[in-house]
Each structure stands twice: as C-alpha cells, then as structure tokens.
Amino acid sequence: NAGVTQTPKFRILKIGQSMTLQCAQDMNHNYMYWYRQDPGMGLKLIYYSVGAGITDKGEVPNGYNVSRSTTEDFPLRLELAAPSQTSVYFCASDIYNEQFFGPGTRLTVL
Amino acid sequence: GQNIDQPTEMTATEGAIVQINCTYQTSGFNGLFWYQQHAGEAPTFLSYNVLDGLEEKGRFSSFLSRSKGYSYLLLKELQMKDSASYLCAVKDSNYQLIWGAGTKLIIKP
Numbered sequence: 001n002a003g004v005t006q007t008p009k010f011r012i013l014k015i016g017q018s019m020t021l022q023c024a025q026d027m028n029h030n031y032m033y034w035y036r037q038d039p040g041m042g043l044k045l046i047y048y049s050v051g052a053g054i055t056d057k058g059e060v061p062n063g064y065n066v067s068r069s070t071t072e073d074f075p076l077r078l079e080l081a082a083p084s085q086t087s088v089y090f091c092a093s094d095i096y097n098e099q100f101f102g103p104g105t106r107l108t109v110l
Numbered sequence: 111g112q113n114i115d116q117p118t119e120m121t122a123t124e125g126a127i128v129q130i131n132c133t134y135q136t137s138g139f140n141g142l143f144w145y146q147q148h149a150g151e152a153p154t155f156l157s158y159n160v161l162d163g164l165e166e167k168g169r170f171s172s173f174l175s176r177s178k179g180y181s182y183l184l185l186k187e188l189q190m191k192d193s194a195s196y197l198c199a200v201k202d203s204n205y206q207l208i209w210g211a212g213t214k215l216i217i218k219p
Contacts, residue, residue: 042114042197042209043153058206090152097141097160099207101152 002026006091006102013081013109021076021105023091031094032074033058034066036087037104043090049074081109112136114210116198121216122188130183130196130213138203144172144183145197147212153197156183185215193217 007022025032030051035043045058049068063085065077078085086109091102114134122128134142141160145153159165159174159181171184183196195212202208 040118040211042211043199043207044209045206048206097143097158097201098155099143099145099153101154103152 004091004093004100004102006089006105008105009103010106011108013078013107015081015083015109017081018077018079019081019107021078021089021091021107023074023076023102024072025074025091025093025100026072027093027095027100028071029093029095029100030071032068033092033094033099034064034074034076035090035092036060036085037090038087046076046089078107083109085109112202112208114198114200114208116196116210116213118211119214119216121218122185124188124190124217124219126188127184127186128188128215130185130198130215132181132183132198132210134179134181134198134200134208134210136200136202136208139176140201140203140205142172142174142181143199143201143207144170144181145199147195147197149194156196188217190217190219 004025033048034046044060047066049055089105092099116132144156147153157172164173169186174181197212198210199207
C-alpha cells in the first residue's frame with residue numbers, strides 16, 4: 001500500500017496562475033480531507049469529502065475548489081493564485097478515528 | 111468560537127519525562143487526538159481519547175478530562191528522535207477536526 005500520495009512536492013506559482021494539487025489513496029477510505037498549514041499555526045480544513053461525488057466546505061474554502069469522482073482521488077484546484085495561499089497543503093484520509101496524511105505540497109505564490 | 115490551546119514550545123532532557131497540556135473549547139466533542147509532526151513532514155497519529163481517563167501506548171500516554179476540557183500527552187524515557195511538534199485536535203459536533211497550533215518539543219542531551 002502506498003497510503004496517501006500527493007503531487008507535486010513543491011511548486012512556485014505566479015499571482016493569478018492556476019494549478020491542481022493531486023491526492024490519491026489506495027486504502028479504500030471514504031473520508032478525505034484537504035488542509036493547509038501555515039508556519040506556527042494549526043491545520044486548517046479547506047474541503048472534505050465523505051465519499052465519491054460528495055464534497056463540502058471546511059473552515060477556509062475561499063479560493064479553492066475540489067472534486068471527488070472516485071474513491072481514490074481528491075484533487076484540489078486553485079483558480080487564481082494569491083500570495084495568501086502560500087502554505088503547505090496536506091491531503092488526508094481516515095478510517096476509525098485515525099487520519100492518514102500525505103507527505104504535503106509546499107506551495108509558494110509570488 | 112472554537113479554541114484549542116497548547117504551549118508553543120517546551121524543552122526537556124533525554125531520558126526524562128515531559129507532559130504536554132491541551133485545553134479546548136469546542137462546539138460538541140467526539141474525541142480528542144494527538145499527532146506527532148517532525149519538521150518538514152506530515153503529522154502521524156499517536157492517540158485517541160473519547161472517554162475520561164488515561165490511555166497508555168508504550169512510552170506515550172494520553173489523558174482526558176471532558177468536564178475540564180483538558181488533555182495531556184505524557185512522554186516517558188525521552189529520546190532525541192522525540193524532538194518534534196505535538197498537535198492536539200478535537201473532533202467537534204460536525205465530526206470535523208479542530209487543530210491546536212502545536213507544541214514544539216526540544217530534547218537536549
């Protein structure tokens with residue numbers, strides 16, 4: 001099992017550019033999450049999904065979109081990148097009260 | 111509002127014991143979690159408490175008091191590899207995790 005995988009590991013974007021952060025899991029978990037983590041701060045929930053075809057907003061959804069067409073994949077889309085979106089992004093899936101995290105994507109918007 | 115408080119940083123000596131506290135105020139409670147996060151890495155699960163009392167897992171133990179909105183993580187026989195941030199998180203009434211900012215633990219020889 002690869003667990004939760006994320007690509008890319010690092011990315012630098014210019015203001016106004018768009019990109020998709022990829023996330024996949026091979027554990028057949030229904031629940032998946034996207035978080036961002038700013039330096040010295042806790043994780044903030046962006047979007048989550050309870051199963052294929054179902055997504056919902058978390059605490060900080062503005063500027064992001066998600067889709068969940070399969071159980072395995074949960075991509076996060078940034079449409080118009082802004083410097084405030086500079087952060088580390090973690091994807092996670094969970095079962096039985098334990099969340100499994102991907103390695104993260106470190107995004108810088110200049 | 112929802113709030114989770116934990117100390118920003120703690121220092122301890124190799125071989126010693128350290129207790130990291132967490133207090134919370136959330137809309138509803140469906141469990142409290144502790145995660146370990148090494149610098150530049152993803153968080154990894156340490157423990158889960160939903161009932162009052164102490165849960166022991168090897169060198170790590172976690173305690174919960176729901177009436178006081180309080181938990182602690184106890185680390186025994188500290189090793190250098192325990193240098194990391196320790197994140198407290200509470201699952202609220204919507205079953206979403208609310209995270210504290212984390213406690214950076216520095217272990218000195």
